[in-house]
Amino acid sequence: MKKVLTIGSAFIGVIVGAGFASGQEVLQYFTSFGLMGILGSVVATVLFSFAGMTLVWLGSSMKTSSHKDVLYKISGRYLGAIIDYILIFTVFGVGVVMIAGAGSNLNQQFGLPVLAGTILMTLLILLTGMLKVDRVVGIISGITPFLILFVAIISIYSFMNMDGSFASLDHIAKEQPTTLPNWFISGINYVSFNVAVGASMAIVMGGAETNRRTAALGGLVGGIGLGILILVSHLAIFSKIESVAGMDMPMLRIVNNLSPVLGTIMSLVLFAMIFSTAISMFYSFVARFVKVGTPSFKRFFVGTMIVAFAASFVGFTDLVSYFYPLIGYLGLVLIAVLIYAPIRMKKIQKEEYNQSKAVSKK
Numbered sequence: 001m002k003k004v005l006t007i008g009s010a011f012i013g014v015i016v017g018a019g020f021a022s023g024q025e026v027l028q029y030f031t032s033f034g035l036m037g038i039l040g041s042v043v044a045t046v047l048f049s050f051a052g053m054t055l056v057w058l059g060s061s062m063k064t065s066s067h068k069d070v071l072y073k074i075s076g077r078y079l080g081a082i083i084d085y086i087l088i089f090t091v092f093g094v095g096v097v098m099i100a101g102a103g104s105n106l107n108q109q110f111g112l113p114v115l116a117g118t119i120l121m122t123l124l125i126l127l128t129g130m131l132k133v134d135r136v137v138g139i140i141s142g143i144t145p146f147l148i149l150f151v152a153i154i155s156i157y158s159f160m161n162m163d164g165s166f167a168s169l170d171h172i173a174k175e176q177p178t179t180l181p182n183w184f185i186s187g188i189n190y191v192s193f194n195v196a197v198g199a200s201m202a203i204v205m206g207g208a209e210t211n212r213r214t215a216a217l218g219g220l221v222g223g224i225g226l227g228i229l230i231l232v233s234h235l236a237i238f239s240k241i242e243s244v245a246g247m248d249m250p251m252l253r254i255v256n257n258l259s260p261v262l263g264t265i266m267s268l269v270l271f272a273m274i275f276s277t278a279i280s281m282f283y284s285f286v287a288r289f290v291k292v293g294t295p296s297f298k299r300f301f302v303g304t305m306i307v308a309f310a311a312s313f314v315g316f317t318d319l320v321s322y323f324y325p326l327i328g329y330l331g332l333v334l335i336a337v338l339i340y341a342p343i344r345m346k347k348i349q350k351e352e353y354n355q356s357k358a359v360s361k362k
Contacts (some may be wrong), residue, residue: 003209007218009144010205011052012226013276014198016147020229022101022270023237023244023251025324029190030234031241032178034170037234043187045227047335051195052202052223053216054338059206060215061345068288070203074344075337083337086330088288090196092308093323095281099125099312102274104248109256109267121271121278122309128279129286129301144276146269148229154251154266155232157258158239173241179325188335189328190230195338196331197277200284282308 020026030037058070071087072080102121103114163169180186202219209215237250243257244250252270256263286304290297 003211003214004218004221007056007205007209007215008052008221008225009142011056011198011202011219011222012147012229013144013273014201014205014280015048015194015226016144016229016273016277020233020273022105022249023233023254024248025190026230026233027176027237027244027250028178029180029186030183030230031173031237032176032180033183033186034173034238035166036183037173037238038231040183040187040190041227041231041234043184044191044230045224047188047191048194048226049220049223051191051335051338052198052219052221052226054219054341055195055199055202056206056209056219056222057212057216058341058345059203060209060212061206063207063210071337074341079333079337083334084288086327086333087196087200088285090327090331091200091281091285091288092304093327094197095125095278095285096308096311096314097323098274098278098281099308100314102271102278103312105252105267105270105274108247108249108252109263117271118309118312121275122305124275125279125282126302126305128275129283129305130298144273147273148225150255150266150269151229151232151236151251153262154254154258155236158236158254162239163242169238169241172245173238176241176245179322188332189325192331192335193324193328196327196334197281199334200288201280204284204287 030040033040058074062070062073068084071083074080075083099118099121103117106112106117106120107114164172178186180189206215206219209218233251236254237244240250240254240257244253247253249270252263252266255266282301282304286297286301290300
């Protein structure tokens with residue numbers, strides 16, 4: 001059970017980065033549709049549960065340290081290449097967004113220059129990137145409980161201190177800008193985007209777990225937990241929409257209104273969650289090209305971080321608004337492949353069994 005919870009927590013930690021933990025993703029994908037955002041979060045919960053379970057199970061089944069082997073085996077040469085390039089583009093791009101989010105976080109809470117936060121995050125990622133994958137998974141999973149605790153506190157406070165009636169808040173919420181057309185497409189797009197974000201690291205995590213059932217349950221628990229976090233975060237932001245409209249970090253604003261001390265602690269937790277997603281993005285990105293644990297891995301990692309740091313100056317909110325939905329639409333290809341993956345894996349295992357049986361007869 002401990003391993004299941006560790007994998008589940010790590011899966012949540014991979015997905016929950018600057019955009020989610022800050023509330024900016026939830027605001028744009030769910031709260032901007034008012035009360036109907038609740039239905040969008042239900043759609044997201046179901047899809048996250050399936051995707052989390054399938055991704056980690058695939059990694060465990062194939063004992064791989066990179067997403068490349070899994071994707072090409074279940075998708076074929078050409079479709080596998082398309083998804084592979086989508087994931088490469090995604091994990092690097094989201095890693096860049098995390099670095100930008102770190103700068104925005106410390107700027108909003110402490111008034112520090114954005115550059116200070118981006119430099120600090122880049123250095124932390126560099127140092128952690130030199131560790132083994134099991135240590136990285138342990139670090140990510142250890143951070144997640146703190147986020148869950150704070151989301152619970154924020155939600156209870158928000159429900160007890162709503163800015164107005166449900167009708168008035170629903171009207172204000174629907175005035176918030178979003179690039180998504182409706183709650184249903186938004187829910188699917190959000191999962192699609194996050195699956196593209198988390199697929200690489202989820203597969204790597206699964207590859208480190210020998211028991212396929214444990215891996216699958218861990219992914220399932222992570223997906224359900226993630227869906228619950230989306231729902232309560234949406235309701236918290238919806239309840240305080242008058243206070244947080246237009247803020248880069250709406251969840252941080254809610255906590256600061258509750259208590260400046262808690263706001264400071266939340267800012268640090270948020271920074272840690274940004275870090276957990278950032279390290280998983282860049283670790284899996286480099287693992288796609290270079291074998292983990294080798295001197296080449298470390299050199300490639302350093303070069304990647306230099307480029308990512310330079311790219312982070314585009315700006316946090318703009319990156320969330322346009323880059324995330326784009327990846328969501330591209331990631332639909334991966335969702336379709338995951339639905340077919342269990343069937344494909346059974347065929348592959350049957351073929352391998354028949355081949356080994358034929359060889360043994362010879």
